[in-house]
Amino acid sequence: MELSQIKYFVALAQTLHFTKAAEICNVSQPALTRAIQKLEQELGGPLFHRERSHTQLTALGQTVLPSLERALAAARDARSQADAFRRRETSPLRIGLEYSVPTAVLTPILSVLRRQNTDIELTLRQGSQAQLCERMLAGEIDLSLMVNGADLPERLHRWELFAERYILLCPSEHRFRDQERVAVRELAEECLLLHEDAACPVRRFVADLFEQAGVRPRRQHFGNSLEQILEMVQASLGVSLAGESLPATAPVLRRPIEMEQPNRSIVLTVVAGRQLGPTPAMCIKLMRARAWGQDSKAEAA
Amino acid sequence: MELRQTLTEMMAQRPAAYQALLNDLTAMLRRAALSGVLREGEKMPDFVLPDADGDLVASDELFHHGPLVVVFFRGEWCPFCCTTLTALNDVADEVRAAGGSLVALSPDAASFRSGAWQRQGMRFPVLTDIDGAVGLQFGTMFRVPDGLRDFYLAAGIDLTLRHGDASWFLPMPATFIADTSGTVRFAYASGDVTDRVEPAEIIARLSEVAATPALKHS
Numbered sequence: 001m002e003l004s005q006i007k008y009f010v011a012l013a014q015t016l017h018f019t020k021a022a023e024i025c026n027v028s029q030p031a032l033t034r035a036i037q038k039l040e041q042e043l044g045g046p047l048f049h050r051e052r053s054h055t056q057l058t059a060l061g062q063t064v065l066p067s068l069e070r071a072l073a074a075a076r077d078a079r080s081q082a083d084a085f086r087r088r089e090t091s092p093l094r095i096g097l098e099y100s101v102p103t104a105v106l107t108p109i110l111s112v113l114r115r116q117n118t119d120i121e122l123t124l125r126q127g128s129q130a131q132l133c134e135r136m137l138a139g140e141i142d143l144s145l146m147v148n149g150a151d152l153p154e155r156l157h158r159w160e161l162f163a164e165r166y167i168l169l170c171p172s173e174h175r176f177r178d179q180e181r182v183a184v185r186e187l188a189e190e191c192l193l194l195h196e197d198a199a200c201p202v203r204r205f206v207a208d209l210f211e212q213a214g215v216r217p218r219r220q221h222f223g224n225s226l227e228q229i230l231e232m233v234q235a236s237l238g239v240s241l242a243g244e245s246l247p248a249t250a251p252v253l254r255r256p257i258e259m260e261q262p263n264r265s266i267v268l269t270v271v272a273g274r275q276l277g278p279t280p281a282m283c284i285k286l287m288r289a290r291a292w293g294q295d296s297k298a299e300a301a
Numbered sequence: 302m303e304l305r306q307t308l309t310e311m312m313a314q315r316p317a318a319y320q321a322l323l324n325d326l327t328a329m330l331r332r333a334a335l336s337g338v339l340r341e342g343e344k345m346p347d348f349v350l351p352d353a354d355g356d357l358v359a360s361d362e363l364f365h366h367g368p369l370v371v372v373f374f375r376g377e378w379c380p381f382c383c384t385t386l387t388a389l390n391d392v393a394d395e396v397r398a399a400g401g402s403l404v405a406l407s408p409d410a411a412s413f414r415s416g417a418w419q420r421q422g423m424r425f426p427v428l429t430d431i432d433g434a435v436g437l438q439f440g441t442m443f444r445v446p447d448g449l450r451d452f453y454l455a456a457g458i459d460l461t462l463r464h465g466d467a468s469w470f471l472p473m474p475a476t477f478i479a480d481t482s483g484t485v486r487f488a489y490a491s492g493d494v495t496d497r498v499e500p501a502e503i504i505a506r507l508s509e510v511a512a513t514p515a516l517k518h519s
Binding site: 001002005039041042043044064074078079109112286289291292293 | 329330332333334337346347348349350351353356357359360361410413414415416419431432433434435437438440442444447465466467468469470
């Protein structure tokens with residue numbers, strides 16, 4: 001496929017008019033027609049029904065249109081990323097993190113971007129999935145890392161980056177210190193430190209966990225960020241849960257929970273079809289290509 | 302043994318149905334797509350892409366070292382491509398000695414996510430061309446025909462999962478060499494998965510380009 005063929009096809013699919021499409025693309029109509037015919041040869045059938053006064057997309061044309069629109073945008077973005085790299089230019093990078101996704105997940109990506117240019121204008125926002133979706137759709141956030149994301153609006157595109165299990169976090173002198181793993185019943189005897197927002201994935205997971213085990217937590221305290229909850233654990237106010245991707249730098253004990261649990265997926269989400277600046281677009285590429293699981297295994301080893 | 306001969310022998314071991322599908326693909330690419338591939342004398346598109354370690358590699362910076370060889374391959378799932386990359390790995394030192402650099406590009410994001418290239422100890426950068434965005438600019442990308450897609454799916458090769466995109470676009474195997482001004486001095490794609498440029502020929506061509514002044518591109 002040639003980019004010019006894709007460009008002409010998308011213009012014709014939008015206008016359904018050979019003369020108008022040729023005008024938009026600044027080529028002669030015969031040149032546009034030839035390019036479309038060539039693309040049809042390659043894709044294995046007509047892309048348009050050509051009737052005297054009407055031009056309509058065929059079923060094949062409708063099938064390939066979204067892919068070719070994405071291809072055109074991807075090629076355009078790749079060019080602007082290469083230009084920005086050469087000129088050492090950046091664009092603002094606004095990332096959303098759903099509650100319980102640690103900021104440290106971003107560290108390797110940000111250090112690669114900063115090697116290219118230290119002038120990155122970075123904004124991080126924590127929030128519930130619903131809040132982040134709203135902000136992304138409103139254009140206030142470029143990309144978000146969320147948990148699972150099975151119920152995301154269709155307009156958001158999602159890629160699973162890695163899957164992880166929940167682990168227990170407790171103060172370093174805690175009675176769980178000598179236990180290899182901790183049962184749910186034992187967990188319920190502790191004071192649980194949770195996010196104040198009931199939409200936090202950890203809080204929802206804990207609620208399900210106790211309901212399945214038929215127990216109720218003895219006591220709960222609430223904080224408003226993962227970092228605050230970690231400080232509360234360190235201050236021996238109670239125990240909490242986190243995804244195992246949480247870096248092991250915090251001076252708290254980490255213990256597996258004794259239960260069958262589904263993995264939670266960390267997913268990258270962006271608004272489908274939205275044109276992003278070169279820095280967020282590059283950030284997305286780095287995330288999609290990264291060997292995430294390999295990192296955490298390397299750290300564990 | 303020459304790479305082409307090895308690949309031809311590998312192909313002979315594949316199921317007849319697969320060989321027939323690939324023959325049809327080659328015929329289609331020769332008829333409709335090869336004429337759109339980047340040619341000698343044209344400007345090589347600039348690119349900046351993640352490598353297997355998650356770092357960014359820019360063509361612009363590679364040109365500081367000398368001419369650049371760019372090889373497009375389909376993915377880790379393709380035995381013909383893996384054999385080719387191994388053969389290129391064996392001449393990585395010769396590429397450097399000839400005064401140039403070599404990179405291989407593929408949209409196979411899954412192989413980067415799984416750390417496959419790190420484990421295989423590649424001695425030149427293997428880059429993820431996410432969504433084939435760079436391959437599109439080189440004119441190497443095509444949409445996998447439906448029959449071949451069904452064959453791959455039945456064999457457990459789901460490009461939607463591997464690429465993180467449902468388009469089923471692949472690059473045809475292709476090799477380009479550009480001089481330090483970015484002018485393409487050598488371009489080869491034949492639409493046949495077993496037909497690759499021999500590593501020895503890449504070294505010879507690269508040495509030739511390195512020994513002559515950079516050209517102005519069209």
